[in-house]
Each structure stands twice: as C-alpha cells, then as structure tokens.
Amino acid sequence: PMVKGKAADKLRGLLDAVQELDLSRLGPRGVSIFARLEGLLDAAAAHPGRVEELVADCSGQDQERLLAFLAAFHQQSPRLRKEVAQALRRLSQVASWAESASAPEVRAILAAEAKRDNTAECMSSISQQRPFFEGGRTHRHRLDPGEVASARVDLARAFDFVERPPPSSESPEVFRRLRRGMAWAPFAPASSARAVLDDLEPKRTVLEFLVAFHQERRIYQSQVDSMLRMLLRSRPWRAALVQLGGAAPVSVSRLAQEAEQADEPDDGDASWGSETLSPWEDPASPEGACQPVFPGEAAGGAAGGLAAGDPVAATLRLALARTCQLIHREGGPREAAGAEQAAPAHEELSMAVRRAVRSDGGALLLDSVGPKARILEFLARFAERNPVLLSRVSVTLQALLSREAWRSAGDEDAGLQERLRQLQAERQNLVVSARGGAVNFQRKAREARAAGSAGLLCVRVLAAKDLAVPPHALGLSASVVVSVAGQCKRTATAHAGGEPGNAAAVWGDPPMLFNVRHARDLVRLAVMHHTGKADALPVGAAKLPAARPPEAVPARLALRDADGKPAGTLEVELQYDGEPADLCEERSRARKGSDALTQSDDESLMNSPAETFKAAGICCDAGHPVSTYVLRLPAWRSCWAHASCGMCSRTLLGSDPRWRCPHRRCGFAICEACHAAEKVLTFELGEEDPWLVKREDSERSGRRLTEPRKRCIEMQVVDGSWGAAG
Structure with a gap:
C-alpha cells in the first residue's frame, strides 16, 4: 500500500504539471513529463493488475487531459511515436479508460502504429523466407496467380494515391507506399514481374512523380534509382519515359539506356537479375580498343564461365564496359579521371571487383577481362586527382595486382609501373586519425615543418597494466589524457578488470596526431579514473621527450602517482617525424644569445636593439631571426590578440610591446623584460627522462644591461644522459 500511494502521488503530480503545459509547444518540459509517465507505467505493467490500480482514481477530466497530452506529444515527437503508442495501448486496456480512449485521435494513433508494426513484421518474414542469396546462388520465388493478383491490387492502390497531387510534405509517404508495393519484385522472375507491371496505369504520372522526387529529395536518390x-x-x-522528353534528368535517362542495353529475354524462366547484355562492338574497330574483352564470347552473346546466368560476371562486365566507354569518350584517362562521371564509374568498378574476389572462381574471372593497362592507368590517374579516395582506390588496385596477369600488364609500361609503386608506398604512410578517416603522416609532417613547427607526433595508446584502484572505488573506469605543449586529447573510457592494484585496461582508439612546436617538448600521459562526477581522479602519469625515435621509446612506460610511487605501466606507440632534439637545442641556445653576445656588440646593443638581436643570432624555434619590434598592436587587434613570451611564458596583452618573429605563420614573441634581463638556463635531470626547466635569476630580474656579458652553458654526456655545468 505504501508503494501504491507513492506511485499515485507521482501520477497526481504529473497530471498537475500537464495542466500547466501549453499543448501546442511542449518542448523539453513535455519530454521530461512523458519520461516520468512512461517509467510509472513500465513499473506498474511488470505486475498483473497494477496499471488498473494506478489509474483507477483518475477522474474523467484527468483522463481527457492526459490523453490530449499524449496525442500532442505523439505529433510533436516523431522519434518517440512507438513509446507513446505503447502508453496509449496500456491505458486503453483499463476498463475505466475505455470511453476516453475511444476518441478519434487516440484510435488513429493506435491504428497507424499497428499498421507500421505489421508492415515491419511482413518485411522481416519475407527477408527470412526468401533470401537474396543462398549458398552462393540467387534464390528466387515463383509467384502463383493469387500472389500476382494481390500484388497487382497493392500496386494499383499505390498508383491511385500517386495520381492525386499530394503536397510536398507528403511525398516521402507516397514514395514509401510505392516501395512497399514493389517489395516483392527482386524475388520474382521476369515473367511474373512483367505480368504485374506492364498493365498498370498511369505509367507517365508515376514516372513524373519519381523524377520530381528524385530531384527534390536527394537523400532518397539511391532508393529511387533502384x-x-x-x-x-x-x-x-x-x-x-520517352514521352516525358526533356523532363527526365540525365541520371534517369542513363538508367533507361542501361536497361535498353540489358534488354530482357522473353523466356519466362529468366529472372531480372540475370539479363543477357547486348554484344559489345568489334574490338578491331577504333572504339573497340577501349571495350572489355571476354574470352569465349561469340558475336551473339557470352559462353562458358561468363554466361549470362552468372550475376557476378554480368556485374563485372557492365562495370568494365562503363569504365572503358568513359575512357574512350573523354579521350583518355587524363581527362576521364577529372570528369564528372569518373567517381561513379570508379565506385561501380570497385564494387564489381570486390564481388568478384569474394565469389567462387572470381580470380579466374579477373584474369580473363581487359584491357588491363587502360583500366590500371584510369585508376592511377583517378587516385592522383582525388587524394581523399586514395584508400579506396588502393584496395581496388591491391585486389587487381594480386593476380599475375594484372601485374604483367602494369609492368609493360615503365611510367605506369612507377605511378602504381608510388600509390602503394603512399598508402603505407596512411595513419587512421579518426573512425573512418586516414591521413598521410609524412605529408602532414612536411606541412607542419613548413608552417614553422619542429615536426609531427603520432601517439597511440594500447593498454595499461598493474593499475592502482583509488581508495573507496568499486572499480576502475580509466581513460588516458595525452598532452603535448598545450594540445590535449583523451581516449575513450574503458573498464579496467582485475584485482585492486593489478587492474588492466585495453583501448582501441585511433592514433592521435600532435603538432610539436619545439623538439624539446614533452609528451605527458596521465591515466584518469572517472567516478561519474564532474572531476576525474588521477591514477598515474608519465612523461618523455616528444622528439624521440621509435626505437628509443620503451615498450612500457612506468606510471607514478602524485607521491612518486609506482602506479602501473602504460603501453603506447610513438612515431615522430621532424627535427631531432639536438638541433633544437642549438637553436634554443642561439635564440637566448648565451654564446653569441660579445664585447664588440656594445654599440649595437645600446643603439639598435633590432640589429643586436640579429647579430646575436636570436631565433625562434623554427630558425627565423627575431628582428621585428612591435610597440603595440592596433586597436582592432588589441582586444583579442593575446600571446605569451617564449622565454618567461608571461602573458602578453595587445597593448604590451614585444619582439616577434616576422614570419607570418610563426607566433613566437619575446617581452621587453626578457631581452633586457639576463637569463640563466639550467638543466634538471629526472630519474628517467631529462627535460628542460627555465629559471630566472631573481636578483637580476628587471635590471637592464649596462654592458654586454657573455655567459655560456657547457653540455656534456654523463652515462648516456644530458648533464649541465655552467
């Protein structure tokens, strides 16, 4: 009784909240109310008779109010229509709600959802009983006269609905009716399909609707094409379709030409998926040099393993024919690769090749077709013109070049052989940067160096072991935060299994790319435990220089907690492409002017600061001389252009004077205090990895140089580690 009273109080609160709502605009408040109502009904439906007890005390006015809210929510939230119908169905089954639930809008909602469920169930049963492919062969179902009559009636109703001019908002529903009416067509032989479709009218009205829908709703174009x-x-x-004249777009006219080339035989046993294509032109003619060649093909058709009954051969034949005709029509692969029709031709060719490779005897089928050299040249040129599709083209080339006949055709032309070799080598440099995407790592590294950075770093987090579970934590939900010079990226959260103190986690995230501005920058990796709250608890961290060759990176990094105690190990893969760390150290010392200022620079130091910086060899991290003095930024930039000093890391506002690099894409700047004050650099050695720590002499900070001084830092190697002696 206590639980029943609490549920009734919650329902009463929901009814009061519904009374305050504007049913014309429910908004997020309506979604929240429906979610709470659905939770109450789900909890009550788990026990017999509990729904009747829950809503028994509702008056007629409360019933009408709640049903009106559900009807309005059903109309305004199309994604939750099924859940709304389920709630209405549960309420309508209560005897005291029968009269209120018999309203027209409630009955219409329940009828529409029932019809939609029946359609989905029928389509599911059809796909289970009549699969497209079974055992590698096309499985088809012969329609009996009763099924033919039923299909004719369904299509006649759909055509009658098309004949009435609907508003543009109802066009998708009309198209769905047509699609449901033709759902049986792929399973039927040609004779049964012809018996149903040939006599249906009006053909021109249906085609006009499909053509208009094809142009207006681009998201449905592939379904309309089918x-x-x-x-x-x-x-x-x-x-x-011919009667439409110029109303038909080019794509629809192309479909008609393809269907005309693949005209159907009059044999009643032939199916729509096994058409006999028209014979190609004579290879001896000028146009025949670009036509696909099939061995054993007679003048009147095909024979042998490439007979018309083989759907794989028919698909590959049609794709090769379109590619060869495109090459010949455009005058060669150079023009064809940049043409508008090259992308669909390549897509169809790649799909046909994949289907041939997966089928029985597909390897022999690929060996027997041609012209191989022209097709390989077309693919190579298409990949050069469309670098975004390099991965897809490489997969097609790999499938073709796995056969000896295709490799021999590519080796005949030295230029083509070199282009194919470059494409395969470039594909090996691809790095997956996100799910479904890849970038060329070497090309990105060259672009980063050209922009003034030291190089590019690729980090991939694999696994962690022997992680320490934080106190009072039931489990470990760990993620890894990787940061390089202010750039921060995080992996997905993975549940770590195992005993406390010996937990292990595995991540399958794609690699992360970081722009390394200085070769002495550090890579910091921190394992975080997510408690479900706003903050995450650190488990352990590790750091190492970014400019390390892959062979110098240990297989497992030792993690340490905030107290310096061991906290497990982390397995990562690092790949760096850029300037080595020793070259950056030389540039850093030149930038600071430690061993470049001499007594002869006294006049230039006092008279012309720009000449002094240039003579001293002070450079930014990319090697550009810091020779431009900016008194203050313009007013239109001073409000947002903030930077930090490259030596003391002090924030520079737009009104602060500064010395900066003249390079347009380099944001390196130095404050006036740093060029006037004396700096001392020390090296601090850690237990595992050294890193550079900048310290400022507090006694001399703020003092201007009255005479130039020379202060050098000698570097020496002690036991394989960098040491410092000043």
Whole structure:
C-alpha cells in the first residue's frame, strides 16, 4: 500500500504539471513529463493488475487531459511515436479508460502504429523466407496467380494515391507506399514481374512523380534509382519515359539506356537479375580498343564461365564496359579521371571487383577481362586527382595486382609501373586519425615543418597494466589524457578488470596526431579514473621527450602517482617525424644569445636593439631571426590578440610591446623584460627522462644591461644522459 500511494502521488503530480503545459509547444518540459509517465507505467505493467490500480482514481477530466497530452506529444515527437503508442495501448486496456480512449485521435494513433508494426513484421518474414542469396546462388520465388493478383491490387492502390497531387510534405509517404508495393519484385522472375507491371496505369504520372522526387529529395536518390531500374526493365515503362522528353534528368535517362542495353529475354524462366547484355562492338574497330574483352564470347552473346546466368560476371562486365566507354569518350584517362562521371564509374568498378574476389572462381574471372593497362592507368590517374579516395582506390588496385596477369600488364609500361609503386608506398604512410578517416603522416609532417613547427607526433595508446584502484572505488573506469605543449586529447573510457592494484585496461582508439612546436617538448600521459562526477581522479602519469625515435621509446612506460610511487605501466606507440632534439637545442641556445653576445656588440646593443638581436643570432624555434619590434598592436587587434613570451611564458596583452618573429605563420614573441634581463638556463635531470626547466635569476630580474656579458652553458654526456655545468 505504501508503494501504491507513492506511485499515485507521482501520477497526481504529473497530471498537475500537464495542466500547466501549453499543448501546442511542449518542448523539453513535455519530454521530461512523458519520461516520468512512461517509467510509472513500465513499473506498474511488470505486475498483473497494477496499471488498473494506478489509474483507477483518475477522474474523467484527468483522463481527457492526459490523453490530449499524449496525442500532442505523439505529433510533436516523431522519434518517440512507438513509446507513446505503447502508453496509449496500456491505458486503453483499463476498463475505466475505455470511453476516453475511444476518441478519434487516440484510435488513429493506435491504428497507424499497428499498421507500421505489421508492415515491419511482413518485411522481416519475407527477408527470412526468401533470401537474396543462398549458398552462393540467387534464390528466387515463383509467384502463383493469387500472389500476382494481390500484388497487382497493392500496386494499383499505390498508383491511385500517386495520381492525386499530394503536397510536398507528403511525398516521402507516397514514395514509401510505392516501395512497399514493389517489395516483392527482386524475388520474382521476369515473367511474373512483367505480368504485374506492364498493365498498370498511369505509367507517365508515376514516372513524373519519381523524377520530381528524385530531384527534390536527394537523400532518397539511391532508393529511387533502384525502383526506376526495376521499372525500366519493362519496354512499356521505357516508352512512357520517352514521352516525358526533356523532363527526365540525365541520371534517369542513363538508367533507361542501361536497361535498353540489358534488354530482357522473353523466356519466362529468366529472372531480372540475370539479363543477357547486348554484344559489345568489334574490338578491331577504333572504339573497340577501349571495350572489355571476354574470352569465349561469340558475336551473339557470352559462353562458358561468363554466361549470362552468372550475376557476378554480368556485374563485372557492365562495370568494365562503363569504365572503358568513359575512357574512350573523354579521350583518355587524363581527362576521364577529372570528369564528372569518373567517381561513379570508379565506385561501380570497385564494387564489381570486390564481388568478384569474394565469389567462387572470381580470380579466374579477373584474369580473363581487359584491357588491363587502360583500366590500371584510369585508376592511377583517378587516385592522383582525388587524394581523399586514395584508400579506396588502393584496395581496388591491391585486389587487381594480386593476380599475375594484372601485374604483367602494369609492368609493360615503365611510367605506369612507377605511378602504381608510388600509390602503394603512399598508402603505407596512411595513419587512421579518426573512425573512418586516414591521413598521410609524412605529408602532414612536411606541412607542419613548413608552417614553422619542429615536426609531427603520432601517439597511440594500447593498454595499461598493474593499475592502482583509488581508495573507496568499486572499480576502475580509466581513460588516458595525452598532452603535448598545450594540445590535449583523451581516449575513450574503458573498464579496467582485475584485482585492486593489478587492474588492466585495453583501448582501441585511433592514433592521435600532435603538432610539436619545439623538439624539446614533452609528451605527458596521465591515466584518469572517472567516478561519474564532474572531476576525474588521477591514477598515474608519465612523461618523455616528444622528439624521440621509435626505437628509443620503451615498450612500457612506468606510471607514478602524485607521491612518486609506482602506479602501473602504460603501453603506447610513438612515431615522430621532424627535427631531432639536438638541433633544437642549438637553436634554443642561439635564440637566448648565451654564446653569441660579445664585447664588440656594445654599440649595437645600446643603439639598435633590432640589429643586436640579429647579430646575436636570436631565433625562434623554427630558425627565423627575431628582428621585428612591435610597440603595440592596433586597436582592432588589441582586444583579442593575446600571446605569451617564449622565454618567461608571461602573458602578453595587445597593448604590451614585444619582439616577434616576422614570419607570418610563426607566433613566437619575446617581452621587453626578457631581452633586457639576463637569463640563466639550467638543466634538471629526472630519474628517467631529462627535460628542460627555465629559471630566472631573481636578483637580476628587471635590471637592464649596462654592458654586454657573455655567459655560456657547457653540455656534456654523463652515462648516456644530458648533464649541465655552467
């Protein structure tokens, strides 16, 4: 009784909240109310008779108010229509709610959802009973006269709905009716499909609707193309398309030409997926040099393993024919690769090659087709013109060049062989930067160095072991935060399994790319434990120089907590492409002017600071001389252009004077205090990895130089580590 009273109080609170709502605009408040109502109904439905007890005390006015809210929410939240219908169905089953639930809007919602569920169930049963492929062969179902009559009635109803001019907002629903009416077509032989589709009218109205829908709703274009491809296999439908004239777009006209080339036989046993294509032109003709060649093919058709009944051969034949015709029509692969039709031709060719490789006897099928050299040249030129699609083109080339016949065709031309070798080498440099995307690591590194950075770093987090579970924590939900010079990226959260103090976690995230501005920058990796609250607890951290060759990076990094105690190990992969650390150290010392200022620079130091900096060899991290003095930034930039000093890391506002690098893309700047004050650099050696620590002499900070002084830092190697002696 106590639980029942609490649920009734919650329902009463929801009814009061519904009364305050504006049903025309529910908004987030309506979503929250529906979620709480759904939770109450789900909890009550778990026990027999609990729903009746929950809503028994509701008056007629409360019932009408709640049902009106559900109807409005059903209309304004299309993604939650199924959940709203479930709630209405539960309420309508209560005897005291039967009269209120018989309202027209409630009955319409329940009927629409029931129809949608029945359609999904029917389509699921069809796909289970009549699969497209079974055992490598096409499995088709012959329609009996009753099924033919039923299909004709369904399509006639759909066509009647199309004939009435609907508003543009109802066009998707009309198209769905047509698609449901033709759901049986891929499973039926050509004779049954022709018997249903040839006599249906009005063909021209249906084609006009599909053409207009194809142009207006681009998201449905592939589905419209599939439906048009089925319809245009029938000669009466092609004749109706001709009557449209210029109203048909180029893509639809191309579908009609393809269907005309692949005209159907009159044999009633032939299916729509095994058409006999028209014979190609004579290879001896000028156009025949670009036509696909199939051995054993007679003048009137195909024979042997490439017979018309083989759908894989038919698909590959059609893709090669379109590619070769495109090359010949555009005058060669150079123009064809940049043409507008090159992308769909490549996509169809790659799909046909993948299908041939997966099928039985597909390797022999690839060996028998041609012209191989022209197709390889087309793919190479297409990859050069479209570097974004390099990975897809490389997969197609790899499948083709795995055969000896295709490799021999590529070796005949030395230029083509070199281009194919470069494409394969460039694909090996691809690094997955995100799910579904890849970048060329070496090219990105060259771009980073050209922009003034030291190089590019690729970090991939693999696994962690022997992690220490924080106190009072039931488990460990760990992620790794990787930071390089202010750039911070984080992996996904993974649950660490194992005993406390011996927990292990594995990550499958793609590699992370970091722009390394200075070769002495550090890579910091921190394992964090997420408690479900705003803050995350640190488990352990490790750091190492970014400019390390891959062979110098240990297989496992030792993690340490805030107290310096061991906290486990972290397995990572690091790849650096850029300037080595020793070259950056030389530039850093030249930039600071430690061993470049001499007594002869006295006049230039006092008279012309720009000449002094240039003579001293003070440079930014990219090697550019710091020779531009800026008194203050313009007013339109002073409000947002903030920087930090490259020596003392002090924040520079827009109104502060500074020395900066004249390079346009280099943001290096030095404050006036740093060029006037004397700096002392010391090296601090850690237990595992050394890093540079800048310290300022507090006694001389703020004092201007009255005479130049020379202060050098001698470097020496002690037991394989950097040492410092001043």
